[in-house]
Amino acid sequence: MSIQLSIQNLSKIYPTGEGVRDITVEVERGELVTLLGPSGCGKTTVLRSVGGFIEPSGGSIQIGGREVSQLPPEKRPSAMVFQSYNLWPHMTVFDNLAFSLKLKKIKKKELTKKVSWALGLVHLLGMEKKYPSELSGGQQQRIALARALLLEPEVLLLDEPFSALDAKLRHELREELREIQAKQNLTMLFVTHDQEEALSISDRIVVMNKGHIEQIAKPQDIYNQPASLFVAQFIGRMNFLKGIAEADKITVGPMEFLNFHQYTGEITIGVRPEDVILTEGQGLEAKVEKIMMLGHYAEITLHTIIGRLKMFVDRGDMNKFQVKNTIKVQFSTIQAFNHQNEKYDRRNQVI
């Protein structure tokens, strides 16, 4: 595998003191990497620095092994898709797509072929003569994507491309994008604040917070092994409880877990609702407060001596629960976060 995009120690500090610091991300050829984080964490700043729309304060950006930091956007081998589609309203779909190719002095026949190829990819063949105002939001974004693809970029940059669309369309386009990306072996840097979107389409996710990187990992590793309390809070659902670490043990109420990292004192324990499991043996007593049916699973709210807990159970197991009943639960996996460094303890398992 070769590195197609290499961002090294990138920083961009705005006059206000805000911005991003020490961003190092490498994207392999044919890989889809997502920058994920809350609004204002610096995702757009990183993406626009790669595209050449922002001048970084420091660091380097290489595409295909070539330093591009000094190049203007149009000279970079990258293309960008924005949240607001940025189509030219006075031009037909065909002209919107053909515009950049005409600049490259591509012959008419070749040009028509290329435009058809791009429209085919985004499932909009036959729309050549329409104007952007005659298209839905989803269709406009597909055209914007086709236009970017026609530039045959070495890196495709997408800044929250689907966030202006409704949920159903967002799901559809997300899947289509992933298909196109795989088929064309495209290298992509994708930006979103939507964790579900990031988990579903990415090869790897870069979780950002307040201008820095918290974790870079595959979606399943981000979910199963969040590197910090921030990542644990931001991604998926998680119960947080107080625990006490001492010697080789972490004590959470009546339960004990291995203290692999030798933490001491009060720590925070994270437990995913699906990792709270019913037990007949030793466990934590819990009173069922609420049962909410959410389709193929139910969310159960439990009251315990160490606090309120959320638990997910399969639809088939729902009959084991009744409001006001007392049950016993265990945690199949926990994450331990030390308050000083918020370090993650990946090997904590029930003992």
Ligand SMILES: Nc1ncnc2c1ncn2[C@@H]1O[C@H](COP(=O)(O)OP(=O)(O)O)[C@@H](O)[C@H]1O
């Ligand atoms: N042109 C600018 N001038 C000053 N501050 C900016 C500018 N653009 C962004 N910022 C600040 O930099 C931080 C990161 O912004 P941005 O990259 O847009 O975040 P995101 O895309 O994750 O929402 C924010 O605090 C934002 O207010």
Ligand SMILES: [Mg+2]
């Ligand atoms: Mg942004």
